[in-house]
Amino acid sequence: ITDNIRQFGYEPSDFYSHMLKFTDIIHPEDLGNVITETRLKCQNSVTEFVQEYRIVSKLGEYRWINVRTWIKRNRENQITHFQGIILDITERRVMEDILKESDEKWRDLSENSPAHVLLLDREHKIIYINRTVPDLSKEEVIGTSIYDYTPQEFHKVSRDIYNSVWETGESRSFHTYYKTKEGDIRYFDVWIGPVTQSGKVVALVSHGMDVTKRKKAEQEIKESEEKFRALFENTNDAIFILDKNSQFIEVNQTACERLGYSREELLKLAPESIIPPGYKIDIQGNIKTLEEKGELMIEAEIMTKDRNIFPVEISSRIFNFGGKNRIISVARDITERKVVEQELKKSEHNFKERVKELTCLYGLSRLFEKPGISIDEIIQGTFVLISSAMQFPEVICTRIIFNEKEYKTINFKETKWEITSKVKFKGKQVKIEVYYLEENLFLKEERSLLHEIVNRLKSIIEYKIITEELVRKEKLATIGTLIGSIGHELRNPLGVISNSVYFLNQKMKKKEEKVEKHLKILQKEVDKANKFISNLLDFIRIRTPNFKEGDLNKTIENVANEMIFPENIILERYLDDKLPSINFDFSQIKQVFHNLFLNAIQAMPEGGILEITTSSRENFIEIRIKDSGIGISEEDLDNIFEPLYTTKVIGIGLGLTIVKDLVEKHGGIIQVKRNSRGGTIFTLKLPLKEVKL
Structure with a gap:
C-alpha cells in the first residue's frame, strides 16, 4: 500500500498492522457486488479486471474509486495475492x-x-x-x-x-x-x-x-515484476525467500541446480538441512540481527544433495513479498573468490619478490659502473645479486660459465630443481645455472629474471671486452710506432758492426784462437739482434691474410716436423682424418702453431706431454693444444694475450699477442684455460667459411 492511501485519511500502517482489511472500507451497499464479481473473475481464470465502487474515508465520506486489479498465481495456478491501482474518480x-x-x-x-x-x-x-x-x-x-x-x-x-x-x-x-x-x-x-x-x-x-x-x-509494475522474475530465475546466484520462521517459501532455479534438489524437494526442507554436519551457524540469531539492522551478510558453507560442500557469501534483507514481510537471501558461490584470495596472498609475496628482482637488476647496473672492475669481479658480484633476488636465497646455489670458465658459489651442488639461461655472442657464451638445494619450484618471473640477468651480464661483459680491446689496440698501435722507430735506429749500427766483423775476417786470415772466437760471438749476437728486430717489425706489419684452401692437419704436421722437441717431451697427435679443408693463410697459421708449440715447450722445462687434437664442429674447426707444464695462474690468464705481458725471464711478451691477432684476422677465436691435471689448454676455433675482411 503506497502513501497515496492518505488521500482517503488512512495510513499504510493501518493495514500492515491488521487493524483494517481492505474490505472494511468498501461501502456496505457495494461490498456484496465487489466480492461476487471478484470471485467470478477468479473462477474464470481472469488475470486483470476493472471495477468502480464506493469506499468510506476515515472521516466517513463516500468516495468513488476506479480499481484495476491483477490476480497473481504461482506455477501451480494457485492464487498467491492481488495487486491493484486505485484511482479516485469521485469528481x-x-x-x-x-x-x-x-x-x-x-x-x-x-x-x-x-x-x-x-x-x-x-x-x-x-x-x-x-x-x-x-x-x-x-x-x-x-x-x-x-x-x-x-x-x-x-x-x-x-x-x-x-x-x-x-x-x-x-x-x-x-x-x-x-x-x-x-x-x-x-x-x-x-x-x-x-x-x-x-x-x-x-x-x-x-x-x-x-x-x-x-x-x-502499471507498465513499471509489470516490468518490475518481469525483471524481478527474470532476475530471480536467471541470476547466477542461488536465491531463497523465507518467512519469519525461516521456512523456504520460494527458491530460484539456480538454487535447485546448485544444490541438486527439485523445487518441490527444496521447499519441503528446512535451512538446517543444507548446512553441513558440524558446521555451526546461528540461524535464529541471524534473523534477529536481520530484523534489527534490515540487512545481513555472512560467509558460510552449504551442502548439496550429494553431500558436496562449498563456501558461500549470503546476503539477506527483509522485503515485502505478497503483502508480507519476508526474508530474501542471496547465496553466492565464493569458491573462486576463496581461490583468488589465496592467490592475492601469493601475489603480495610475488610483489615483494619482484622488488627484490628490480633491486638485483639495479645492483647489476651499479656493479658495472665501478671504475676498473674486472669481468671476474663482475661475475662474483652477480652471484650475490642472484641469490638475494630468489624466493628462498638461503637454499640457492649458482654456477656461471663464461668462455668455458666456471664460477661457483661455495655451496654449489647440482640438483633436479634448477633453472638455466644462456646467451652467445661473438663465439663466447654466458651461461647461468641456479639450483635449489631442497625441493622448491621456481616462479615464472624468476625464470624471466634469470634470462634478463644473463642478457645484461652478456652486455656488460661484451662492453668490457670491446673497451679492453680498444685499449689493447691503442697500446698495440703505440708499441708498433715505438718498435718501428727503434728497429730502424738499431739496424744501422748493427749493419756497421756486421760489416766490420766481415772485414776483419777477410783481412785477418790467420787469427789467434781467442780473436776468432770473439769475432764469431760478435757475429752471432748481431744475427740474434737482427732476428729480434725482424720479429718486432713483423709484429707491427702483420699483413692481410692471403686465403687459400688447405689442410690444417698437414700444416700442424709440417710445423711439428720443423721444430726440435726436447727428448723429455712426448708429442701426442689426435688429428681428425675427416677434417674438412678450409681457407687460411698458410704462413700466418704456421706462425700461430709455431708460437703455441714453442710456448708449450718452454712451459715444460722438466719434460711432459704435448697433446694436439683437431676436430670438426658445425660451423668451425677446433684445435686444442694441451701441455702438462707448470700452468698459468688465474691472474695471468686474463692478461696473457696483452702486448709486452710475459711471465718468462726471456722474451718480451709478443708471441701470444701475435697469435691472437692472426687468429682473429682469420675470423676465429682463441681461448685459454688451466688444465685440471696441471698445465694449460689453448683452444683455437677457425670458421669453416672464409671471412670477409
Whole structure:
C-alpha cells in the first residue's frame, strides 16, 4: 500500500498492522457486488479486471474509486495475492450526476474538470471541448472528427461504441491513446454518455481522463515484476525467500541446480538441512540481527544433495513479498573468490619478490659502473645479486660459465630443481645455472629474471671486452710506432758492426784462437739482434691474410716436423682424418702453431706431454693444444694475450699477442684455460667459411 492511501485519511500502517482489511472500507451497499464479481473473475481464470465502487474515508465520506486489479498465481495456478491501482474518480461520478441534472451546471463543471470533456454530434464531430492536450488549441479541434485524434487501430471499436450509445442511450467506456506532435504518447480512459433532450439522444459527451501516469505505473509494475522474475530465475546466484520462521517459501532455479534438489524437494526442507554436519551457524540469531539492522551478510558453507560442500557469501534483507514481510537471501558461490584470495596472498609475496628482482637488476647496473672492475669481479658480484633476488636465497646455489670458465658459489651442488639461461655472442657464451638445494619450484618471473640477468651480464661483459680491446689496440698501435722507430735506429749500427766483423775476417786470415772466437760471438749476437728486430717489425706489419684452401692437419704436421722437441717431451697427435679443408693463410697459421708449440715447450722445462687434437664442429674447426707444464695462474690468464705481458725471464711478451691477432684476422677465436691435471689448454676455433675482411 503506497502513501497515496492518505488521500482517503488512512495510513499504510493501518493495514500492515491488521487493524483494517481492505474490505472494511468498501461501502456496505457495494461490498456484496465487489466480492461476487471478484470471485467470478477468479473462477474464470481472469488475470486483470476493472471495477468502480464506493469506499468510506476515515472521516466517513463516500468516495468513488476506479480499481484495476491483477490476480497473481504461482506455477501451480494457485492464487498467491492481488495487486491493484486505485484511482479516485469521485469528481467524475459527481460530474456525471450533475451533467444529467443541468446542462448549465454541466458546462460549468466541465470547464473546471481535470478531465477532457467533449460534446460530439451525430457525425461524431467535436462541437465542444473544455480543454485540449498541450499541442492543440480549442479552435483547431472544434468541428473536426473525433477520429482525427483516435489511433487507426481503435477506429472501429470506438465507432461501434459511439453508435451504441446513440442507439441505446447507455453509457460505455474504453481505453485509447493519443500521440502528440512531439511524439509523446498520452493514455486516456474514455467514458461516453448520452446527452438527452425530451427523451431523445441529441449529442454524446466524452469524458477522457488522462491516465498516462497510471499506465506508466502499471507498465513499471509489470516490468518490475518481469525483471524481478527474470532476475530471480536467471541470476547466477542461488536465491531463497523465507518467512519469519525461516521456512523456504520460494527458491530460484539456480538454487535447485546448485544444490541438486527439485523445487518441490527444496521447499519441503528446512535451512538446517543444507548446512553441513558440524558446521555451526546461528540461524535464529541471524534473523534477529536481520530484523534489527534490515540487512545481513555472512560467509558460510552449504551442502548439496550429494553431500558436496562449498563456501558461500549470503546476503539477506527483509522485503515485502505478497503483502508480507519476508526474508530474501542471496547465496553466492565464493569458491573462486576463496581461490583468488589465496592467490592475492601469493601475489603480495610475488610483489615483494619482484622488488627484490628490480633491486638485483639495479645492483647489476651499479656493479658495472665501478671504475676498473674486472669481468671476474663482475661475475662474483652477480652471484650475490642472484641469490638475494630468489624466493628462498638461503637454499640457492649458482654456477656461471663464461668462455668455458666456471664460477661457483661455495655451496654449489647440482640438483633436479634448477633453472638455466644462456646467451652467445661473438663465439663466447654466458651461461647461468641456479639450483635449489631442497625441493622448491621456481616462479615464472624468476625464470624471466634469470634470462634478463644473463642478457645484461652478456652486455656488460661484451662492453668490457670491446673497451679492453680498444685499449689493447691503442697500446698495440703505440708499441708498433715505438718498435718501428727503434728497429730502424738499431739496424744501422748493427749493419756497421756486421760489416766490420766481415772485414776483419777477410783481412785477418790467420787469427789467434781467442780473436776468432770473439769475432764469431760478435757475429752471432748481431744475427740474434737482427732476428729480434725482424720479429718486432713483423709484429707491427702483420699483413692481410692471403686465403687459400688447405689442410690444417698437414700444416700442424709440417710445423711439428720443423721444430726440435726436447727428448723429455712426448708429442701426442689426435688429428681428425675427416677434417674438412678450409681457407687460411698458410704462413700466418704456421706462425700461430709455431708460437703455441714453442710456448708449450718452454712451459715444460722438466719434460711432459704435448697433446694436439683437431676436430670438426658445425660451423668451425677446433684445435686444442694441451701441455702438462707448470700452468698459468688465474691472474695471468686474463692478461696473457696483452702486448709486452710475459711471465718468462726471456722474451718480451709478443708471441701470444701475435697469435691472437692472426687468429682473429682469420675470423676465429682463441681461448685459454688451466688444465685440471696441471698445465694449460689453448683452444683455437677457425670458421669453416672464409671471412670477409
